[in-house]
Amino acid sequence: MTATIDGGRRHARPPSPRRHTRLKSVILHGVVLLLSTWVVVPLLFALVGGFKDNGQLSTNPFGLPAPWVPENYTSVLVSGSFWRQLFNSVFIGIATTLIVVVLSAMAAFVFARFAFRGRELIYTLFAMGLMFPFAVAILPLFVLLRTFGLLDNPLGVILPQAAFGVPMTVIVLRAFFRTIPREVEEAATIDGCTSFGFFWRILLPMARPALATVSVLAIVASWNNFFLPLVVFNDPNWWTLPLGVQQFYGQYSSDTARILAYVVLAMVPALAFYAVAERQLIGGLTAGASKG
Incomplete structure (x- = not known):
């Protein structure tokens, strides 16, 4: 917020509509990103976790599989x-x-x-x-x-x-x-x-x-x-x-x-x-x- 001086008086200049719109857009995108993370992270954890074995899930639950274990998926697909x-x-x-x-x-x-x-x-x-x-x-x-x-x-x-x-x-x-x-x-x-x-x-x-x-x-x-x-x-x-x-x-x-x-x-x-x-x-x- 800026101010102008008019006859010894200081007048506050209201925020521009463009700045208000930009702030509203940033907040909205932040909320959408937070909700998307809330949904996507468990899905990614399940997807990647399916390529691990139980030992890897215990020691490295959030990392990439090392080695990858595709047998978990193939055993289901052939069922x-x-x-x-x-x-x-x-x-x-x-x-x-x-x-x-x-x-x-x-x-x-x-x-x-x-x-x-x-x-x-x-x-x-x-x-x-x-x-x-x-x-x-x-x-x-x-x-x-x-x-x-x-x-x-x-x-x-x-x-x-x-x-x-x-x-x-x-x-x-x-x-x-x-x-x-x-x-x-x-x-x-x-x-x-x-x-x-x-x-x-x-x-x-x-x-x-x-x-x-x-x-x-x-x-x-x-x-x-x-x-x-x-x-x-x-x-x-x-x-x-x-x-x-x-x-x-x-x-x-x-x-x-x-x-x-x-x-x-x-x-x-x-x-x-x-x-x-x-x-x-x-x-x-x-x-x-x-x-x-």
């Missing part, structure tokens, strides 16, 4: 159980996402474009699903799945995951569908388009950013789900990657380096999916914010 768990996670995640998106899109279309008695009450019931903790439902859900013979069956995980994923997806898609002008629907009706035709041919293509966003959220929630597969699957042939990590840790609890290698390889598909879907996710969130 049939790892690839089977990866396939199970992908299959269950894709199936869950398809059910969630298809059902939620149709329900959100009805809630957004049709007026009928009890619409807001039914929509409120959907919204109340967000306040229902998954852990509270696990006991009656287990009894229900056992009654229908869905234990050790992928449908025993897919259907409950879809049911718990529908409320949030309906809320997101309904808000997006309501931003589509009525004039578009009226023009489609004049051209002879039915309600389902408008939904399928016009509304869904216009809602691709929102559909991509909810699809990413649904598949990530399914991929990270541990509790439900733990309850449903007793057969190791249907275990997903989160269950595989727990089982591998229990089997090799004394071999920390091999556990780190397994954890890193289990994270690779999720990180690759994030890298591919990042643009769609950000684009959907940005479109929703700009249209809201």
Whole structure:
């Protein structure tokens, strides 16, 4: 802050807007760098630690391996159980996402474009699903799945995951569908388009950013789900990657380096999916914010 003298009086000159903007940018970049370090350092530790043996982890936990031990990774990659768990996670995640998106899109279309008695009450019931903790439902859900013979069956995980994923997806898609002008629907009706035709041919293509966003959220929630597969699957042939990590840790609890290698390889598909879907996710969130 500088000062000027005017008639014997000293006037303080306020800081320039450019300096204030620069300071704000430095602080913001510092916070981002700190958060990035908080995330990246454990990942690098696990990645490098997977190339060590237990002796190196004890004596040199943060240094480079000397020598490198790639057998920790290769032993996991040649294991049939790892690839089977990866396939199970992908299959269950894709199936869950398809059910969630298809059902939620149709329900959100009805809630957004049709007026009928009890619409807001039914929509409120959907919204109340967000306040229902998954852990509270696990006991009656287990009894229900056992009654229908869905234990050790992928449908025993897919259907409950879809049911718990529908409320949030309906809320997101309904808000997006309501931003589509009525004039578009009226023009489609004049051209002879039915309600389902408008939904399928016009509304869904216009809602691709929102559909991509909810699809990413649904598949990530399914991929990270541990509790439900733990309850449903007793057969190791249907275990997903989160269950595989727990089982591998229990089997090799004394071999920390091999556990780190397994954890890193289990994270690779999720990180690759994030890298591919990042643009769609950000684009959907940005479109929703700009249209809201």
